Amino acid sequence: MDFRQITAAERTAQMFPLTAYAFTPSPWPAEDEERYRGRMQFNETALNLVAEEGGQALASVVGYRMRQNVRGLVHGMAGVASVASHPSARRRGLVRGLLERLLRQMREEGSAVSALYPFRPSFYARFGFVGIPRHRTATFAPEGLAHLIRAELPGEVERRPMADGFEAYESLTRRLLEERHGFSVFDDNQTAGFRDDKVWLAVARSEGEVVGAVRYHIAEYGGDLVAEDLLTTGPLGRALLLQFFARHVDQVARVTVTVGTDEVPELWGTDLAVTTEGRVNHPRKGGPMVRALDMPALSGTPVGAGDVTIEIPDDEFVGGVWRLSSEDGRLAVAKGSNPAATLTVGGFSALLYGVLDPVEVFTRGLGELTAEAISPLTTLFPRRMPYLFSDF
Template sequence: MRIRRVSGDERLTTSFPLQSYAFDKSPTEQAVSAHYREFLPYHSGNHTLVAEEDGVTLAAASAIPMQQNVRGMVLPMAGVAGVATHPLARRRGFVRALLNQLLEEMRDEGNPVSALYPFRPSFYARFGYVSLPQHRSATFSPDGLGDLLRADLPGELRWRRIADGYADLRALTLRLLDERHGFAVFPDFRAVSLRDDRKWVVTAHVDGEVAGALSYRIDDHLGELSADTLLHTGPRGRALLLQFLARHADQVDRVKLGLLPGETPELWADDIRVATTADTRSAGSNAPMARVLSLDGLEGIAAGPVAITVDVVDDALLGGRYHLDGTSGTLAVDRSDAPAAVSLTAAGLSALVYGVLDPAEITLRGLGTVPVEAAEALRVLFPPRPPYVFAEF
């Protein structure tokens, strides 16, 4: 087996065919070629590795150079995607070898964290990833928002094709990146794929700033208005967007949109009847996962006023003993020879950093050994803080 990095047009004959077979419908050969070349620019900056035998590409994996907010600090993040194997080469260890090398290279390039959407969570758990909260969506009839049509709301709405409103939408996502733990954005070369999509976008403007945005499409008259996440910076921007949706009561039967964390759509209006779901039951709907690639790269994230020494075990990227000190209000990391108070796997450490598991759960889940007396220190150092991995564009 030979592992090497590919880029440019070489993707057309190496990684793209495997990814297309794994994730797309089976098209004709002519359609395959056109599809590949159309999407080639959106992959231009990806870090892509392929595994080969006798010159034949048998597996591929990519990392997208993204950014993610981790406890208030925006960090470089490796978004793993396009992991695929030739159907005759599966279960031979090609993907394991690719992922181990890919994560090491991304760490060495300065990415302290990584996230992905798994085809099977238990598979990526072996690589130190931990599951994060699933995205929630709300489905409702716009009739239920009728009260908002009579409200005199401050601000204004702008309704445009996505290509014309992309700059405002992108500006809002970058603002939310600075504000929300777990929020992630694609690099510009990938994000512009949304600008080139056939969607509408409505943006809410309050006090001269973009306070909300919703990209969407309508499948048919009296059908569904299917939207991406309802993005906003607060109640005013959200109310303007909901008022816009209320104006579609005679055009669509229902609206389905993604929700930011903490949203309570059942409280948006008196007469709204809404179904809120977080589906992980079907293929392709698994919750995101994330892991820490470098503890040193987390220096400066928000942390509680306590210090503790930890062993990170069974991980080639993170293995070692670290003194973690949050007494200044931000995390300081040093290598240490002092006795460790706890032992953590990479997934256990990642669960604490991302704020998704209590220290007591680390032991219960087999992700480390956390004595009772050390658990409280870890709760102070890394308080629970549910992340939201936004990465639509």
């Protein structure tokens, strides 16, 4: 078995048959392959690995060089995607070998964290990944926002094709990368591929500043307006975009928009009837998973007060005994001794990302903690729900 890195130009021949069979209806039409080949210009910076036998690719994995905000500090992030294998090659450890190589190389290149969308969470938990919240969808009739049509808001919304509004949209996502916990973006090469997406873009501005944006399409007259992530810098941006949705009252029956766990759509209007749903099922709609890849690189992360030593056993990337302390509200990571807690990679990552507290880490079987470790771990890593933007 040969594990090797391939170029974007090789992906169509080597990887497309694997990923198309794994993730799309098949047999697939010829235009699907041509469409895939046409997008490879936007994958020049991706790390593409395959496992070959007799010249045939039997398994694949792709690592996207991304950036992610973790508690206010932006890190290099390995976005893992296109994990696929030929049916005859499954259960042979090929995907494991590819993932280990990919994470090792991307850590060496500067990725401090990693994220993916799993087909089965328990499989990736063995690689140290832990779940974080999946996005919610809010579905409502636009007449429920009628009060906003009459509101005089200090701003306006412009509707543009994605290609025309691309710069405004990209600038907003780069701003949110610096401000929003869990937010992630692709590198410039990959991001350029979204410019020509066949969607509408609504951009909210106030005094010339972009304060919100949402990509969307309309399924049919009298049907649904289907929006992607509701991206805003605050309440004004949200109000402007919701007002824009309200103005579709005689055109569409329902609006569906993607929101984070910090949004409360039932409070958007007094008479608004809304269904907010977070659906997770496997293999199609797995909630995202994350893990830490480099402990020293986490130094400087905004944290609460506390000082505790932990051990993370049996991990190539973050294994060892580490003293974690707060220095002027920033995490300091140093080699330590006499640990007060033993955490799996997933257990530590759950604390870092703010999705579990120390007691939950214990009850989930992700660590063993002494009583004196619970308080400093709780104050160092207060609960905080991340929003993982970017599907990959």
